[in-house]
Amino acid sequence: MTTNITTTAPGALPTELTSFVGRRHEVALARRALGESRLVTLTGVGGVGKTRLALRTAMEVRRQFGDGAWFVELASLQDPLLLPHTVSKGLHINDGSADPTADLVDWLERRHLLLVLDNCEHLVEACADLVGKLLAVCPGLRVMATSRQVLGVNGEQILPVPPLSTPGSSEPPLDDASHYDSVALLVDRARAVVPDFEVTPQNRDILIDLCRRLDGLPLAIELAAVWLRVLSPPQILDRLEDRFHLLTTGARGGILRQQALDTAVAWSFDLCSPAEQLLWERLSVFFGGFNLGAAEAVCPGDGIPRDDVLTLLAGLVDKSIVVREQSDSRTASWYRMLETIRQYGAARLAAADQLREYRMRHRDYYRSLAAQFADEFFTSKVADWLVDLRREHDNIRAALDFCLNEPGEAASALEIAAPLWNWWHTHFLQEGYRYLLRGLALATEPTSTRAYALFATANVAIHLSEFDRALAMLTEAGTLAERLGDEVMAARVRQCQGHALVHSGHPAEAIPLLEEALNDAQRLGQPREECRSLLLLSLAAGLLGDERDQQLARRTVELAEQHGAKASQAWGLWGLGLAQWRVGEYAGARASLRAGLRMFQAMENFNGGSFCVQGLSWCAAFSSPDEDAARLLGAAQAVWRSIGGNVSQEMYRQWDERSEELLRDSIGDARFESAFAEGASYDLDQAMATAFAESRGTRGPSPQGQRARPSVPGGLTRREWEIAQMLAEGLSNKEIAERLVISRRTAETHVEHILTKLGFRSRTQVSAWVTDQRTGDAS
Secondary structure (H helix, E strand, O other): OOOOEEOOOOOOOOEEOOOOOOOHHHHHHHHHHHHHOOEEEEEOOOOOOHHHHHHHHHHHHHHHOOOOEEEEEOOOOOOHHHHHHHHHHHOOOOOOOOOHHHHHHHHHOOOOEEEEEEOOHHHHHHHHHHHHHHHHHOOOEEEEEEEOOOOOOOOOEEEEOOOOOOOOOOOOOOOOHHHOHHHHHHHHHHHHHOOOOOOOOOOHHHHHHHHHHOOOOHHHHHHHHHHHHOOOHHHHHHHHHHHHHHOOOOOOOOOHHHOOHHHHHHHHHHOOOHHHHHHHHHHOOOOOOEEHHHHHHHOOOOOOOHHHHHHHHHHHHHOOOOEEEOOOOOOOOEEEOOHHHHHHHHHHHHHOOOHHHHHHHHHHHHHHHHHHHHHHOOOOOHHHHHHHHHHOHHHHHHHHHHHHHOOOOHHHHHHHHHHHHHHHHHHOHHHHHHHHHHHHHHOOOOOHHHHHHHHHHHHHHHHOOOHHHHHHHHHHHHHHHHHHOOHHHHHHHHHHHHHHHHHOOOHHHHHHHHHHHHHHHHHHOOHHHHHHHHHHHHHHHHHOOOOHHHHHHHHHHHHHHHOOOHHHHHHHHHHHHHHHHHOOOHHHHHHHHHHHHHHHHHOOOHHHHHHHHHHHHHHHHHHOOOHHHHHHHHHHHHHHHHHOOOOOOHHHHHHHHHHHHHHHHHHOHHHHHHHHHHHHOOOHHHHHHHHHHHHOOOOOOOHHHHHHOOOOHHHOOHHHHHHHHHHHOOOOHHHHHHHHOOOHHHHHHHHHHHHHHHOOOOHHHHHHHHHHHHHHHHO
């Protein structure tokens, strides 16, 4: 970003008229890169601060160059043939000759200097050609370029410039908001227009949210700060929906394309080919990111052949419009746009009267995705599906919101939400329930779509203990299934009615329904429904003291295993663990529940995991009623709370209450309440880890115990320090997850937090830092 910079002398580094905020880590990386490579290119979207970072770096290193550091601004240059002339002028070289490149070579080959070329993206080929020639024959020359696209010169070291640090939406912000560079910049610029501006407990969260909404982009933050002269932070936040209109007043001395956020983004847009521009616009209908398959399904047509999508997408990645996220070898590459970039594309799509068309295509894609998930749930693909759907969460929400707000599309919302009911169970019970209820309220036609949605909603309602509502929906679904002649749906309705009766404390009434559903599933060739009916029959039998419960649970596990259906297999292991626990086979119960918990964690199915943790807490209470068992019972409550579930269901409440009685009798009320409260205060990871620690006969993590230990370096939590040491061992995220018995996604989140807190970009840097810390401790 080059706003608010003036030049004291032609060819010298510009003087910054505003303070430089943050970026200590990026400056250090840029300095190191200049020491390792003769060409360093800072890349990133418009407004992310490439120019300021390049200038600050140049100022800090210029004394290392005998002939100083020089800055050449290329933003206003349109003709690539004039590039050598422009560079010569910036270096105070007389460019009157017919061969300015030769003059540059003659002048530079005897000098030792740093040349900063700013805004190379629209002249990338010319810049690459000139820089390549100069570096080849001028040994004392080093070049730092800023560009939204890499130059592609041999030996080029690329340094992506990220937005300023901002707390993630799911990350509790630090008490000192100025720790985040984005907030520090906002406050600094705010004080330039409102000298007494301060961060207070009342505005702290609003300022953080404002920086989040502005994607941490320095240009956007600076332009927003100007409005603090006349608007309060909450008012600016309210108006950010129309950010491209609001942020239109910059400093008069700034370059035209940085006078407003839309101008900065428009500059990037103009640099794209017509086909890339079309793709940018159409990709704006994705929320939270997308993979190549989604782009190829939604974006082709009218100027973009399907076969060209990959090439065009690669062009947008090269130009820093789209960012490719790191992914493991198992998953497809994932691409994102900053929200600012996405909104610009959406605005253009709307202006062309095409936004609805491509939102409909987006809807069609996610409707198909939901149906495919349902079809493949009882297969070996389910584990991958459950992980991938979490990544697609924002898109699923966007598709549902579009359908529920678009006249005549409520049935489409049900066609997306209903097939995903098994996914809503994993961690999104309340959210899925709301979407399904909204769709049912709008799409009232007596169709097969409504029957399926009633069945799906009832399944979610059961897990929320809304049994009466679930049974009412199932009655309507059964009537529709009978009217439509849908035998499969009629059988599923009977099964779900049995499910509701089991969990509401009426197992004897449930068994006839479940037995009929089991026979129907076998007759109709529905192994998924057969498996589910077997599990529910096992639960009902166990409640009635029927010794068939273990046999039914084992049949559930075996049938699921035959089909590679790991989600159903994990539920079967849970049911088997309960059956073993009921007869005092505690070792076997722990083994079954622990195996189920591992499978649920691998699939990021936290609802299933919560059932297993709860079962393990009963095993502990009944076999060894001590403080560890009380802590685990509290941890089970913490897991349920974390997913929004309700554990007041009759069949579980009685065992929770019995466990509590045993524990109070054994260790006393005070010790029970203290240990239970400790477990109930755990986060999801701590609660899961406590369950595994108990099953090994050792204590789980204790926040009180952690506070009593010596502090860990770098401001890391103890778990983050533990993971940092594993990174130093060379472990992958998957291996870390397996060692700590956490999900891979959780391991990835911990690694991201470590990198952010330490200001690093790579695992290699973390490894070196850990080595330094250990060396320091040893000395």
